[in-house]
Amino acid sequence: MIRMDTESLKEKTLQLLLDVGMEIQNEQLSGVMLENGCKQLPTGRLQIPAELVDELVARQEKTRAEDDDDQSLHPFCGIDWTHWIVWTGQKEQMKERLKSEFLISAFDCGPTRYYDYQAGTDKPVDTEIFIEMKKFAQATPEIGYVSTWYRQDMPEGTERIASLILALQYTDKVDGIEAINPAVIKYLVEIGEIMSGNPKDRRYLAGSECIISPLILEKRSADDMVERERVGVREYHMCSMPTMGVTFPVTPAAAVVMSCAEILGGMVAAYCLDPAGDITGRMISTYMDMRTADTTAANPESILVDLAVKQLFDECFGGHLWTEVFFSPSANEPGLLAVYQNFYGATGCAFLTDDASTPYPGMGTLHNGALGSPTQFMLDMEIRKSQFFMRDEIAVNEDTMPYEEMVQRAANKEPFLDSEHTFAHFRELWNSDLLPLTVPASAGGIGQEKKMLDRCEEMWRANVEKWEPPEVDEDKMKALAELQERAEKEFV
Numbered sequence: 001m002i003r004m005d006t007e008s009l010k011e012k013t014l015q016l017l018l019d020v021g022m023e024i025q026n027e028q029l030s031g032v033m034l035e036n037g038c039k040q041l042p043t044g045r046l047q048i049p050a051e052l053v054d055e056l057v058a059r060q061e062k063t064r065a066e067d068d069d070d071q072s073l074h075p076f077c078g079i080d081w082t083h084w085i086v087w088t089g090q091k092e093q094m095k096e097r098l099k100s101e102f103l104i105s106a107f108d109c110g111p112t113r114y115y116d117y118q119a120g121t122d123k124p125v126d127t128e129i130f131i132e133m134k135k136f137a138q139a140t141p142e143i144g145y146v147s148t149w150y151r152q153d154m155p156e157g158t159e160r161i162a163s164l165i166l167a168l169q170y171t172d173k174v175d176g177i178e179a180i181n182p183a184v185i186k187y188l189v190e191i192g193e194i195m196s197g198n199p200k201d202r203r204y205l206a207g208s209e210c211i212i213s214p215l216i217l218e219k220r221s222a223d224d225m226v227e228r229e230r231v232g233v234r235e236y237h238m239c240s241m242p243t244m245g246v247t248f249p250v251t252p253a254a255a256v257v258m259s260c261a262e263i264l265g266g267m268v269a270a271y272c273l274d275p276a277g278d279i280t281g282r283m284i285s286t287y288m289d290m291r292t293a294d295t296t297a298a299n300p301e302s303i304l305v306d307l308a309v310k311q312l313f314d315e316c317f318g319g320h321l322w323t324e325v326f327f328s329p330s331a332n333e334p335g336l337l338a339v340y341q342n343f344y345g346a347t348g349c350a351f352l353t354d355d356a357s358t359p360y361p362g363m364g365t366l367h368n369g370a371l372g373s374p375t376q377f378m379l380d381m382e383i384r385k386s387q388f389f390m391r392d393e394i395a396v397n398e399d400t401m402p403y404e405e406m407v408q409r410a411a412n413k414e415p416f417l418d419s420e421h422t423f424a425h426f427r428e429l430w431n432s433d434l435l436p437l438t439v440p441a442s443a444g445g446i447g448q449e450k451k452m453l454d455r456c457e458e459m460w461r462a463n464v465e466k467w468e469p470p471e472v473d474e475d476k477m478k479a480l481a482e483l484q485e486r487a488e489k490e491f492v
Helices: 006-019 027-035 050-061 064-071 079-087 091-100 127-139 156-168 182-196 219-231 252-273 300-316 336-353 374-388 403-411 420-428 448-465 474-490
Strands: 104-106 113-116 121-124 143-146 209-211 235-240 278-283 286-288 321-323
Touching: 006 050, 006 252, 006 300, 027 219, 027 252, 050 252, 064 079, 079 091, 079 143, 079 235, 104 374, 127 143, 127 156, 127 448, 156 182, 156 474, 182 219, 182 474, 209 219, 209 252, 219 235, 219 252, 235 252, 252 278, 252 300, 278 300, 286 300, 300 321, 300 336, 336 374, 374 448
Parallel strands: 104 143, 209 235, 235 278, 278 321
Antiparallel strands: 113 121
C-alpha cells in the first residue's frame, strides 16, 4: 500500500477535468459527451463534470469484483494474453492449468524490430523474421501465447490483417492484436467469426485507446472507439503512457493526477458512447534520463506512479485499472542489464503491493517493448521457470521423512551421499542447464554472460528446427484468403 494523500489527489484529478478538460478528436464522440452533460470550454476541449464521473464510478462498482478476479491472471500471463483468456471464456480453466503447468507469454504486444544476436544489431521485422518467430513459439511448449509482430515489408493498410492470417498458418498460439487502423476492426472481428463460428467474436481485437498527453483523445483512438461500438465489439481499454519530465510533470504527485485525469476522461468518453460497454484503464509510465535523453520504466518513480494510479482508481474511481508488473526493459540488447531491469520492476512492484508472488516479468522484449529478442526470451523464460518451481509447502510423509535411516546414519556418522533415498530423490531438485546453481572453479568468470547468451541463441534456434505446423482447417484458410483479398481491394 502506497502512503499518499488520496483525497487531495482525487480532488485535483476532478478539478483538472474541469479546468482543462479533454480534447476529443472525433465529432460523433464529442457529440455524445455533450449530450451527457459535458461542456465545451473556449479552448474547444470538453469539460467533464464530477457528476458524470460519479455516474461512471457507480456503474463500474457493479462489475468491480469480476474485473479484480480477471486481473489476478495478468501478473502471470501478461495483459494481452489475459484479455484473450477472459474474452474466450477460459479464465477458470487457465487458473487450474497454471497451478501445475508452466506457461509464459512471449514478446508482449508485438515488436517492430528484431535483435539479431549473431550479427550484433537490430533490424526491422520482415516476413522471414515474422515466420521464424511464429515457428519458434509453436515449437516451444512453455509458450502459451505469442504476439503478432509488426512487419515492415508489407503495405501498412492491410499489414495487421495479412500478418494475423499468416501467423495462423504457423502457430495456434497467436491471438489478440492492435487494429492500428480503425477500418481494420471489422475484418479482425470477421476473422474471429471464421475461426470460432461465433458471431461478434473479438478474440483477435486487442489493444488500447492511447491518450496523448496532455489529455488528448486523438483521432485514431477516438475513431477506433466509435468503430468498436458500431460493429458491436464493446471493449474500451483507455491507456495513459506519459514520459515524466517531458509530456508530464516530473514529480510523482503531479504525474499521478494527470494520469488519473487522462484515463478517467477516456473512460467517461467510452461510457457516454456505450454505457453497457466493458470499460477499463491501463497505466504505463516512463521517465526521461536527463543525462542521455533515453526513457525507461526501470526506475523507482515510474513504478511508484503506475501503482499509485491503480491504488487511486481502486479507492476512488471504481477500480478497473490495469497496470503491468513491469512494462519492459529499456536495455537495447539482450543480457544481464535487461535481466536487472526486469527484476527491479518486479521487486519494486512486490515491495509496493506487499505481494511476494509477483513474478519475474521478462518475456523477450527490449528497448521499451519495441525490440524483440528470442535470445533474451530464452533467458527470461529460464528465470521465470525457476520461480515456478518455488513452493510454499513441504511434503511430510514416510517417503520424504526416512526417519529410521536418519537415526542410523547420524548415529554411525555416515554420509547420505550413497543413500538409496538420495538416489531416489535428488533429480527432483530444481536445477537449470542454462543457469546452473554451481559453476566449476575451472570454468572461470570472464565471458560467462556471453557463454550464457550463446547457449540461449542455440536453444531457441534448436526449437525452431523442431517446428511442426498446427492443424488448420482448409475451408477456414480459404475463407481467410478471400477476406484478405477483399481487404486489399478496400485499402488500395
